[in-house]
Amino acid sequence: MLKIISLVAATVLLSSCFTSEEHDQKVSTKSSTVDAEENIVKADYSRFESQQYDGSYSREDAPNSAVLQNATAELKDEGVEFVLYFSYDDSEIDEAATQTIIKHANFMRDNPELNLRLEGHADERGTREYNLALGENRALAVKEVLGLYDLDSRIAVISFGEEMPLVRNHDESAWGKNRRVEFVYQ
Template identity: 50%
Template structure:
């Protein structure tokens, strides 16, 4: 074989190998979800215990999660900021974060998932200024459902963390 044929053959093999290589999949960015229209935390004054019942942001005390996930959705970030500000303003306040899961999965797995969800909310509150000494996390797993039907709509209501004020 002459030199030109060899070079052409090597070039052809290189092009063929490059054409067969695995292409990287480009995933489209998910469409941003509509933000919750909760008002921003009050900056004019400090929260009082009465605000827990009157302030629209503080009255929202349930954080919902996607299936098998423990990441806080963007629409709940403002709620985290409101509750963290309340904890800052009220050093004697105490909250219990009750992690829950839907009925799918084993008891042990769901207890762990509920705890991870509670810890995610705890971390969000702390990163917004809440104190770890004011927060207690407990997991109920799938033991305390709010809906008992066996469909996705119902399961989505059970994948949650409830924020319970034990001292105001």
């Protein structure tokens, strides 16, 4: 079968628009070649390898021993916060936060078998990479206080930037909850 399709006559408006090629959106994804005057086309999309996610980050990864559960439950019962909050674009530790960190320091001394992971987070405002750095600064600021108690070697710091908000809203109340450092014992 012979098909002849006339293409559109286009004006010089090309400078500000893309060609729309609706008709060929469902072309096969098999490899292609052009035996042409010019060797230009190698749209070999079949070789895209969709790599599956292997190995995930999750809280379940942490050892979930009874010791850990009991110890941290006790600390929580005492009303000690496991999350510290921060101001916009700031990693300053205020007096109340310092008091909380000191309670965690004492807890770590009482439970030498436990290690601590400090997870730093930012709100969604600003750029992702900057927020990744900012989240780490917040976690490092907490670690610095704990460091005064010689706990450095038992503390891991990690930043998730703005990627793992606690509250997925777009207002000050959500942002305030998302600018945080979480204490995760393991």
